[in-house]
Amino acid sequence: MKAITLIFILAVLFAAVGSVSSDLYLPSLPAIAEGFHVSISLTQISVAVFVLGLCLARILFGPISDACGRKRPLIFGLVICFGGSLCCLFAPNIYILILGRLLQGFGAGGSNTLGRVILRDRLEGVKLAEFSSYFSMAGIAMMASAPLFGGYIQHYFGWRACFLILSVFTIVALLAAIFLLPETNLYRNKSYLKPKVLIASLTKVFTDCKFISYALLLLLSYAALLAWLTSGPVILQKVIGLTPVMFGWIAGLVGVCYFCGAFINSRWVSKVGIHKMLMLGSCITFLVGLFMLISGALHYLNAEVIVIPVMLAIFGLSLIVPNSYAAGLSPFPKTAGVAVAMLGTIQVIGGFVASTLIAILPDKSQLPLGCVFFLTALLSIVVVFRLITMSSSKT
Numbered sequence: 328m329k330a331i332t333l334i335f336i337l338a339v340l341f342a343a344v345g346s347v348s349s350d351l352y353l354p355s356l357p358a359i360a361e362g363f364h365v366s367i368s369l370t371q372i373s374v375a376v377f378v379l380g381l382c383l384a385r386i387l388f389g390p391i392s393d394a395c396g397r398k399r400p401l402i403f404g405l406v407i408c409f410g411g412s413l414c415c416l417f418a419p420n421i422y423i424l425i426l427g428r429l430l431q432g433f434g435a436g437g438s439n440t441l442g443r444v445i446l447r448d449r450l451e452g453v454k455l456a457e458f459s460s461y462f463s464m465a466g467i468a469m470m471a472s473a474p475l476f477g478g479y480i481q482h483y484f485g486w487r488a489c490f491l492i493l494s495v496f497t498i499v500a501l502l503a504a505i506f507l508l509p510e511t512n513l514y515r516n517k518s519y520l521k522p523k524v525l526i527a528s529l530t531k532v533f534t535d536c537k538f539i540s541y542a543l544l545l546l547l548s549y550a551a552l553l554a555w556l557t558s559g560p561v562i563l564q565k566v567i568g569l570t571p572v573m574f575g576w577i578a579g580l581v582g583v584c585y586f587c588g589a590f591i592n593s594r595w596v597s598k599v600g601i602h603k604m605l606m607l608g609s610c611i612t613f614l615v616g617l618f619m620l621i622s623g624a625l626h627y628l629n630a631e632v633i634v635i636p637v638m639l640a641i642f643g644l645s646l647i648v649p650n651s652y653a654a655g656l657s658p659f660p661k662t663a664g665v666a667v668a669m670l671g672t673i674q675v676i677g678g679f680v681a682s683t684l685i686a687i688l689p690d691k692s693q694l695p696l697g698c699v700f701f702l703t704a705l706l707s708i709v710v711v712f713r714l715i716t717m718s719s720s721k722t
Contacts, residue, residue: 334449337508338442339462341401343469344408344500345439348431348493349377349556350473353578354571355486356560362486363421367561370421371686373428374557375679380411380432381439382675388437389444389668390528394520396512397441397448398504404437405501412497416490431493436671438500444667447656448511455657457593459649464589471582478575528665540714541655542670544605546677547703547710548647551612553678554699555581555637557685566691567630577634584638588645601650602718605711608646613704615640619697626692633693640700647707677703 352359353374360370384404392400411430418424443462450458480488518524532538563569563577588608596604615636622632652670659666681699688695 331449333507334445334509334511335458335461337503338446339465339469340442340500340503341405341438341445342442342462342466344405344497345381345435346466346470347473347496348408348412348435349374350470350578351477351480351493352486352489353474353556353560354478354564354574355481355489357564358481358486358571359421359424363424365421367565368686371557371561371682373421373425374553375682375686376425377428377432377435378553378675378679378682380429380434381436382672382679384433384436385440385668385671385675387668388440389671390520390525390665392441392444392512392515393528393665394515394517396510396515397445398508398510400437401441401504401508402501404434404441405497405504406434408434408438409494409497409501410434412490412494416487416494427490434497436675440667440671443652443671445508445511447667448513455653457597459653461589461593462649464586464593468582468586471579471586474578474582475575478570478572478578481571525665529669532659532666532669535658536717537714538655538658538666538670540710540717541651542673543710544647544651544707545655545670545674547707548644548651548677549674550677550681551640551700551703552644553682554685554696555641557682558696559633559637562633562693562696563630567628567633569630577630580634581638581641584642585645588642589649592646592649596650601654602711602715604646604650605714606708608643609704609707609711611643611646612640612700613708615643616697616699616701616704619693620701623692623694623697628692633696636693636700637696643704 356370356374357367359373360367363370388400388404408431411427411432411434414427414430415424416427418427446458446462447455476492477489480486480492559578560574563574564571569577592604619632619636622628655670656666681703685695685699
């Protein structure tokens with residue numbers, strides 16, 4: 328049990344590199360735009376580029392870790408992430424910062440992906456679903472606290488201090504990977520990187536209808552989450568007029584909602600079942616999206632009409648993400664790296680598309696965000712209903 332506890336703590340730490348790197352600087356987006364004398368839309372592109380780096384990393388790191396083990400690719404990814412943090416720290420213009428965010432995303436993507444794979448190496452089934460909820464709870468605690476601390480860092484020290492702290496945090500994770508992490512991949516085989524074997528593994532994954540369904544749920548959920556992370560700082564600070572510190576506290580409260588949802592999921596999933604939890608989360612997010620569309624159409628805009636619905640929507644997403652990961656990974660113990668890579672890649676594609684669209688669209692109301700919540704949740708309901716139908720037909 329002590330070994331599982333250590334692996335769990337390390338997995339959370341490695342995954343948190345991605346969460347903290349993604350969110351610590353969010354309250355600083357308006358300040359970065361002003362400091363570099365560029366548009367806020369161009370600054371928001373740094374969020375989308377980070378997600379693109381995540382996507383590229385997950386394509387590569389998962390299959391490589393199946394062949395060579397988890398530890399060495401993880402260390403490599405953390406080194407890349409550290410380099411990206413330094414690039415952002417000393418960026419003389421927005422374009423170098425965007426390049427640094429791409430490197431950060433790539434390195435953090437490897438760390439984030441392998442953190443979840445390491446957990447899969449030791450657990451399976453309902454137990455994996457429960458620990459995935461704990462994993463999400465711990466990760467979201469980091470993600471919730473990141474913008475909160477980021478708001479204070481921006482207020483007292485400026486945005487460059489955020490990237491200094493990210494550099495230090497990445498070094499801590501790197502040292503933990505080098506000195507504390509055992510190799511968890513018991514099935515590593517270099518033949519997994521041979522084109523025929525890799526194609527066979529990918530074919531096995533992508534011909535599994537349930538896997539594709541869970542991957543779509545992750546895509547839609549991440550699209551909704553990234554829509555909030557991209558538009559939230561702009562709407563609440565530039566449009567409504569909140570300070571970076573106030574936005575940090577709000578982001579923290581939103582994170583608490585995800586934490587609570589993941590905790591409830593960890594208690595209910597073994598009793599209620601994965602599919603019912605997925606449907607509940609999808610329905611909650613759908614109703615939130617509908618409310619935001621109606622309030623936006625009526626031109627009713629203030630902090631409460633944004634924050635409270637977002638808190639409920641993120642609660643709904645917390646019931647979807649850990650269950651989709653657990654159910655999607657369970658059939659692939661020997662090629663968990665490939666399965667996680669494909670799940671993660673499909674997931675972040677949704678985030679990249681959503682954050683890019685939000686960056687392009689005008690952030691003057693909650694309508695773009697509400698539209699993303701509404702459409703992604705509606706599609707999620709369709710996917711979950713299909714999963715329930717497939718399960719019923721087999722029984």
